[in-house]
Every structure is written in structure tokens, then in C-alpha cells.
Amino acid sequence: MVGVHLRAAATPGPNKGLDLQRGTGKDRNMLIRIRRGWEIPESQATPESVVMARRSLLGAGAGLIAATGTAQAQWRLFGSPVKEQPRKPLEAPRNAGFEAGRAITDEVNATTYNNYYEFGMSKSIVGPAQALVVEPWTIRIEGMVANPRTIGIEDLLKQVKLEERVYRFRCVEAWAMTVPWVGFPMADLLRIAEPQAGAKYIVFNTLADEKTMPGIREGFYPYPYTEGLTLAEAANELTMMTVGMYGKTLPPQNGAPIRFITPWKYGFKQAKSIVKISFTDKRPTGFWEALQAAEYGFWANVNPEVPHPRWSQARERLLGSGEMVPTQIWNGYGAYVADMYKGLEKERLFA
Numbered sequence: 001m002v003g004v005h006l007r008a009a010a011t012p013g014p015n016k017g018l019d020l021q022r023g024t025g026k027d028r029n030m031l032i033r034i035r036r037g038w039e040i041p042e043s044q045a046t047p048e049s050v051v052m053a054r055r056s057l058l059g060a061g062a063g064l065i066a067a068t069g070t071a072q073a074q075w076r077l078f079g080s081p082v083k084e085q086p087r088k089p090l091e092a093p094r095n096a097g098f099e100a101g102r103a104i105t106d107e108v109n110a111t112t113y114n115n116y117y118e119f120g121m122s123k124s125i126v127g128p129a130q131a132l133v134v135e136p137w138t139i140r141i142e143g144m145v146a147n148p149r150t151i152g153i154e155d156l157l158k159q160v161k162l163e164e165r166v167y168r169f170r171c172v173e174a175w176a177m178t179v180p181w182v183g184f185p186m187a188d189l190l191r192i193a194e195p196q197a198g199a200k201y202i203v204f205n206t207l208a209d210e211k212t213m214p215g216i217r218e219g220f221y222p223y224p225y226t227e228g229l230t231l232a233e234a235a236n237e238l239t240m241m242t243v244g245m246y247g248k249t250l251p252p253q254n255g256a257p258i259r260f261i262t263p264w265k266y267g268f269k270q271a272k273s274i275v276k277i278s279f280t281d282k283r284p285t286g287f288w289e290a291l292q293a294a295e296y297g298f299w300a301n302v303n304p305e306v307p308h309p310r311w312s313q314a315r316e317r318l319l320g321s322g323e324m325v326p327t328q329i330w331n332g333y334g335a336y337v338a339d340m341y342k343g344l345e346k347e348r349l350f351a
């Protein structure tokens with residue numbers, strides 16, 4: 001499977017000819033020939049979606065692959081037909097303690113080249129994602145906590161102080177971006193949630209709404225999207241509950257209204273549109289781990305020397321410029337996180 005290398009060599013950023021070939025039978029009115037999703041050669045599919053596509057074909061659900069990717073292709077050709085949800089300004093003081101050492105990715109690239117499989121298999125889910133209803137939004141806090149409860153996002157935000165941090169972000173598919181996120185330390189969430197003494201893991205479930213999400217209606221995948229962290233990882237000073245980017249609330253496609261960010265881990269850990277947070281003493285199985293445990297594990301820490309079974313992780317392609325740069329262990333955040341993994345060397349820390 002060499003898709004990632006081909007992709008890396010292709011035009012950078014979201015404006016790729018590649019995605020123009022994706023679409024559904026519904027788009028016959030478009031001027032270009034639309035190749036049906038299930039005709040996408042494996043070499044053009046993204047690594048993560050290859051896993052899903054295989055499963056989808058097994059389940060005779062090839063339509064899912066084709067369900068998206070159209071709106072953005074039109075945008076490239078004719079100007080944006082996507083009416084994006086308005087985003088509220090969300091200015092917060094930048095925490096200068098976190099130097100990304102790279103130029104910030106242009107906002108248009110970070111917000112139009114996405115992985116959000118509930119809305120479709122391609123990178124171009126901006127259009128379908130606008131169906132996400134972000135207000136009102138509540139989060140259920142349960143499991144091993146002092147007081148299980150449901151909290152409105154406004155109430156949660158009243159109890160924390162927002163700040164901006166510029167972090168590098170690395171997807172397991174070997175693309176990367178640098179984003180000014182707005183949010184608050186997950187440590188503050190732990191303080192609010194009050195996990196019990198025996199709790200070891202925090203688990204996030206994200207929205208699974210069949211009314212608005214085509215991927216949920218398909219029913220083939222182990223949704224809701226689930227991810228988890230050890231409580232040490234959750235309390236690490238890098239770990240951020242994130243409600244905004246580029247000085248505004250998160251757009252739906254990037255996980256509005258709330259997701260989390262662990263910049264030393266591959267992107268798939270960083271669950272979007274969180275609706276449930278639970279605490280447990282059992283290691284949770286993540287969405288990707290449930291799909292393909294041999295390729296995606298619990299820890300998913302970035303390491304250029306541990307290749308994915310199907311491609312190298314040595315380098316990454318920056319969204320926008322397309323520049324290829326070396327990947328760093330822990331995505332360059334070892335000074336903050338490496339100590340947490342001492343004594344865990346027997347674990348599969350990097351996949």
C-alpha cells in the first residue's frame with residue numbers, strides 16, 4: 001500500500017486534483033467525470049480510509065465511500081457553494097510557552113482537509129459536516145467519578161480559563177499541520193469531574209447522530225467514535241480540551257464544539273465533538289483499534305522509527321506548502337511526555 005507516498009508527492013493542501021475524482025452518482029451535473037468512490041484505486045485512497053473501505057465493501061456498503069467529497073470539489077472549481085456555519089470569535093491569550101517551531105498552517109487548509117468519518121470517507125467533508133448541530137451541547141460525565149452528571153458546555157467553560165496554544169499536529173497518514181488551538185488544560189476537566197481513586201483511564205465518546213451523519217446511518221463501523229487516555233496522559237500539561245482554532249469557535253469539520261488535543265500522539269486519538277466523558281479502571285478500545293488492532297493501538301505516540309505496517313512514518317507532509325519534513329519522536333514533545341512512559345517499554349507505545 002503506497003498511497004501515502006503518492007499522496008505526499010501530489011499537490012499540497014486541500015486543493016488536490018485527487019479529490020476531484022471522488023463523488024457520488026448524484027453529482028452527474030458536475031462538469032468533470034466523477035469516479036464512483038468504490039472505483040478509487042487503493043493507491044489513491046488515504047491509508048485510514050482504506051481500512052474502512054475494505055470493511056465497507058465486505059458489508060456491501062460501498063455507497064458510504066462515495067457519500068462525500070463533492071462540495072469541496074465544487075468549491076475548487078466554482079467558488080464555495082458550502083455555506084459554513086458562522087463561528088463565534090474566541091480570542092484567548094496565547095500561551096507563549098509552547099513554541100511550534102513551524103509556520104502556522106493557513107486556516108483554509110486546516111479547516112478544509114479533514115478526517116471526520118461520521119460525515120464521510122474523504123478529506124472533503126466540509127459540506128456534509130455543516131449539518132452538525134452544535135447548540136445546545138451537553139456532555140455526560142460518568143463512570144468512576146464523585147458525581148455523575150450532565151453539564152452544558154457553557155457551564156463547563158465558565159469554570160475554566162481559555163488560552164491559545166500553537167501545536168504541531170501529526171496524522172498517522174503522514175500529513176501534518178500547525179494550529180493555534182483555543183482551549184483549556186484537560187487537568188482542569190479532571191478537577192471538575194473528580195475521578196475516584198481507582199480510576200485509571202478517561203474515555204471519550206463522540207456524537208453519533210444518524211439524522212445528520214451519513215456514516216452513522218450506514219451502521220458498519222463501531223461508532224460512537226471512542227478514544228481514551230491514561231489519567232497521567234490526561235493530566236499532562238500539553239493535553240488540551242479544545243473549543244476553538246484561529247481565534248474562533250471550532251468549525252464542525254474540526255470537531256465542534258469540543259474535542260481534545262494530545263499533540264505527541266497521532267491525530268486519530270484526538271476525538272472530535274465529544275458528548276460523553278467517562279472514567280474507568282479498564283483500558284478502553286478505541287474506534288481504530290476496534291477496526292484494525294494490528295495497525296492502530298491504544299498509545300499511538302508519534303515515532304518516525306516505527307513504521308505503520310503499510311507505510312513509513314519517517315517524514316510528514318505539511319498541509320499547504322506540501323513540504324516534506326522529518327518526523328520527530330513524540331512529535332517533538334518528548335520533554336513534556338517521555339517520562340510518562342518510563343517502565344512501559346513493553347507496551348506497543350508507538351502504534
Ligand SMILES: Nc1nc2c(c(=O)[nH]1)N[C@H]1C(S)=C(S)[C@@H](COP(=O)(O)O)O[C@H]1N2
Binds near residue numbers: 206266269270
Ligand atoms: N469523531 C471523530 N473524531 C476524529 C476523527 C473522526 O473520524 N471522527 N478522525 C480523527 C483523525 S484520523 C484525525 S487525523 C483528526 C483530524 O482532525 P482535523 O480534521 O481537525 O484535522 O481527527 C480525529 N478525530
Ligand SMILES: [Mo]
Binds near residue numbers: 048115171266268
Ligand atoms: Mo488521522
